[in-house]
Amino acid sequence: MVAARITVNGKETPISPAAPHTTVLDFLRERGLTGTKEGCAEGECGACSVMVARPGVNRPTDWVAVNACLVPVAALDGQEVITSEGLATGGSSGGPTALHPVQEEMAVRGGSQCGYCTPGFICSMAAEYYRPDRCAHADPGDGTDPEHGPNGFDLHALSGNLCRCTGYRPIRDAAFAVGTPTEDDALAQRREQSPPEPVATEYTREDSTFLRPGTLAEALRLLRERPGAVVVAGSTDWGVEVNIRARREKCVVAVDRLPELRALRVESDHIEIGAAQTLTEIERRLDGRVPLLAELFPQFASRLIRNSATLGGNLGTGSPIGDSPPVLLALEASVVLADADGEREVPLSDYFTGYRQSVRRPGELIRSVRIPLPLSPVTAFHKIAKRRFDDISSVAVAFALDIEDGTVRRARIGLGGVAATPVRALAAEAALEGRPWTAETVAAATRVLQSQGTPMDDHRASARYRSAMLGQSLLKLYAQTTEAVSA
Ligand SMILES: Cc1cc2nc3c(=O)[nH]c(=O)nc-3n(C[C@H](O)[C@H](O)[C@H](O)COP(=O)(O)OP(=O)(O)OC[C@H]3O[C@@H](n4cnc5c(N)ncnc54)[C@H](O)[C@@H]3O)c2cc1C
Ligand code: FES
Ligand code: FES
Known part of the structure; x- marks a missing residue:
């Protein structure tokens, strides 16, 4: 097996002697690339943002911004990384340094004061600069879409980057001013070539090992042979465990590039989403095909986190x-679910069994998530949190209703934050089904919904607040939909 290595700003570098748990952030800084900063070490601030080359959604390769503080460097064996130092050109060859267009705009529009957050903003901004279909989503110019610039720049690309001193207006000005890459731009050209292949990795230092199997069968065999091994995908939960809770494991098995976990298929009666698809990939590949998912994605963490986070990881962590x-x-x-003996399909409503517990057996992986078709036409996702973006839910409610001729034929309601597990609101569903979609029905069902689950008081919200929010959520759905249903 070839020694583990990573290409940083075009230069191949051995990963050794880094420990298997060493993050990309620490690896880069130890090699003098101190533009990549540590702010929080838990994915919240974006000071550590770097770009990695990944399989593209519309082109062979995409430049994707990720939190370097969460990803183990061993997970990037054979991969390509660009830091803020790698964006400017010329300086290393002895000539004057030419700022990257994104750096130039940040400089001339006053997007940086102390500069601590700036390299992270630059990398997130550069990834959006290189997004192939960026210009197709431009604001029409009348300001009706405040989240997109006239150049199509999606401000959500910066939702994981915090700045404590400049203020966001100059940063937004810079983002909305960037043009399109020139034809001789090397990073733009890189998008037309194949992405780096996933590399089968076995990286051991002292008594701990990072393993990247090449196939699902191999991964399942490894998990059977090493029952204590920890599975990681995007590492957005796992990285926090390593940095903040100092978790160190003897064996970590990466599943995020397994081809069998990376499919996304729309069949006639269901949609199958591979557990290792990132949320950004699902969002872009489905492109609104499942409106409820399309409503979820912008409210889930930040773009930086969604670029790595997977559905398998979200269900695997069982929060x-x-x-x-x-x-x-x-x-x-x-x-x-797949293990070395075969596969089984479990309805999600039977999957969670207790706080962070599920029916998943040791050695079993989540291979995919199946969503049956057709979809209910009336859907909504209400996330109640303290901030609009990049925050954890106090309560989350998802609705999927079939309303025909003014009557609720079918109601499905999923709840988060009101019990030890995510739950279906079965009693509230029954209070809606077969009844007219009227204010009276909704008022009665609201009382039922408010009594669902066993909410707790904690630092995010009180139990009473959580119950009250359940009711508000159904009233909001009614307000949102009455016009559409009666039309
Ligand atoms: C700053 C920040 C903000 C966040 N915001 C949100 C948010 O708004 N909403 C939210 O829901 N979550 C949020 N999270 C949590 C996290 O991003 C999600 O849970 C994410 O989906 C985890 O996916 P991952 O691939 O990174 O998982 P990993 O960290 O790689 O793994 C998480 C767990 O899942 C297991 N696992 C991973 N893949 C599989 C598989 N295929 N089969 C079986 N087990 C598997 C792992 O063993 C591990 O226990 C946030 C995290 C951070 C750091
Ligand atoms: S250091 Fe804050 S997100 Fe990585
Ligand atoms: S420029 Fe100081 S934190 Fe952003």
């Missing part, structure tokens, strides 16, 4: 405040 379970419960999704 009662995870955002995808309520949505997938309302969609009546099931999970396909």
